[in-house]
Amino acid sequence: MRNIYYLLRKEFRQIFRDPAILRMIFIMPALQLLILPFAADYEVKNIEIAIVDYDHSDYSMQLTNKLSHSGYFKLMANASSHHDAMEMVSKDEVDMFIEIPKSFEKELVREDKASLSLVINAVNGTKGNLGAAYAMAIVNEFNQEVRMEWIKLPRINPEPMIEVTFSNWYNALSNYQTFMVPGILAVLLTMVGGFLSALNIVKEKEIGTIEQINVSPIRKYEFILGKLIPFWLLGFIILTIGLVISFVVHGIIPGGNIGLLYLFSSVYLLGILGFGLMISNFTYTQQQAMMVAFFFMLIFILLSGLYTQIESMPTWAQKLAWLNPVTYMVEVMRMVLLKGADFWDILPHIKVVAFGGLILNGLAIWSYRKRN
Template sequence: MIKYLIEKEFKQLFRNPFIPKLILLFPCMIMILMPWAASLEIKNIRLDIVDGDHSALSRRLVEKVMASTYFHVKACPDTYDEGLRHVEEGMADIVLEIPRDFEKDWMTGRSPRLLIAANAVNGTKGGMGSSYLSSIVSDYARDLAEGGERSASSVVRLPQVEVQTLNLFNPRLNYKLFMVPALMVMLLTLICGALPALNVVGEKEAGTIEQINVTPVGKFTFIIAKLIPYWLIGLLVLSICFLLAWALYGVLPVGHFLTIYFFSIIFLLLISGFGLVVSNYSSTLQQAMFVMFFFILILVLMSGLFTPIHSMPRWAQTITYINPLRYFVEVMRTVYLRGGGILDLLPQLGALVLFAVGFNLWAVVSYRKNS
């Protein structure tokens, strides 16, 4: 019996000329565009430099800033007020002011002061841009000190503390290594969560589900027949994502692919079961679409996909414990970046199994079969 039900689901799916194309094109577009668009790396920051000193040292500082790939120098206004006006008009993001007597203060042993004024409407861009610029200025000051630019009458140089930074798991700080595994989770959620819900509700509107309701097919068999096709589709989409991540970005998991597939099987059953729960309580396609959009938006934003969970308020962190996407995002990033195995992910495994069993039992119980 279940064989024919699964066959019916595949025929019904491929009868629609749009859905199969969407299943193939959607992961391609997400994997090609999103790693470039959904990036928290800050580059091409528009910078105005106000050089009030016009000395050799100030010119070298300007050249060092202009050599950075993070900044794009838009103008060199004569006054700070002019640079500030450029920020207010949206022509610049940061103003760096080099005061008069910059070189004189340095040569006489005094500490010259620079002013960095950042547009903080976009807090991330303003904060990161100021941090990048401060780092460049600090490197420049250290180069001057090591080069003996100070006069012989300057204070005795104190020993410097050398700091060596070792970036674990992502040595080059490549943001795509952080985003690509999480985007795979979002793809599986959108495709294997929304499609089962819309499929069942579509049958309700068309009246074809009544033909199933009057047969001896049990509720458990009906739900399993709905889950298996989307489980297979999810594994296909995941394999396409693996191929695109390797071909486009050279991103391969440090861990084993089998670990990812193992957790993916559980997650696909979980998210498809959630979609079926939504379909059981929805009467129209519009209702199902809005309910799925509501939940998926919240689940994605609270999963740590774009922002770290530990950066959220305490109450928001508590809410994420009932978000199944949180655990699968942790699994994907752990396997991809740190090479973790199943034994390292036992808490996430337990949570995903619990959610999968809960949602699918809920889907079976809430399905109203009129015999």
């Protein structure tokens, strides 16, 4: 056991002497948590729109006004023709345009119906879909208003109306930051646990000191513990920094006991550290380790439900997502911070992550060879 003491002492000295690691531990989380939640915003606003108004009537003016005042659209131009507007779309000057035909008002008044055409640049699918949906909603609303004007309020409304009101729980203002911050924190923990530990061990291979360790009486488990414990503790430092930033900057007051987050993280980090160890066992240079870690990290993040809903993934991807450790961390972060989950709520997650951690670490220790 005394060997572990000497290993840890050495490890901490090296970590706190390496400016690159220090930056990664203190500045990277701070920057990511400060900038990303504001920048990586999923709400689609500022959809750039052009209007081709062939009608130039009162109604066409009203509709144009309604669209440009909705807050979602930015009226970029009044195009003179379909051709012009099309050109704007192809030059990426606008995301979509609405064409109001010449007899719009006349038909609306006389025949009780009129048609519009909506042309959308669907290269960015989300923006296109949402833009179309917003535009439809606004046109519908306009439609209602026009009808109301004509029917002139009968005493009893002929059409029964059901109005739906929403109340958002757990994230009352549907604030995107509130949703993102816990997720980013989860990813940060994973990066430090998985990347730094892998790089650290591979570095010893690269400079050759691992040979010196291998000929010494240090045992396999001592060496591994000596490597894992420092990064396990660093994980807690990052978690703490992250929670402070999310409170101070993003105003997130944990809904549940943050002790649960530390509890879950302690189990989670063990699994991730085992993963890092695996990477280091199969790579020989820091560059290789970095590439492998990066490859997995991308998959982990995309399949974690951080940016996209797991429920809307295809079934096979959903299965993969539930094999992904990051998914559990993201979930638990959100459950505890936003929903105020208690121990019994996150227990199933703890069980899965503990089980996965056992497997990963088992494989890692098995594949770490002190000799061949």
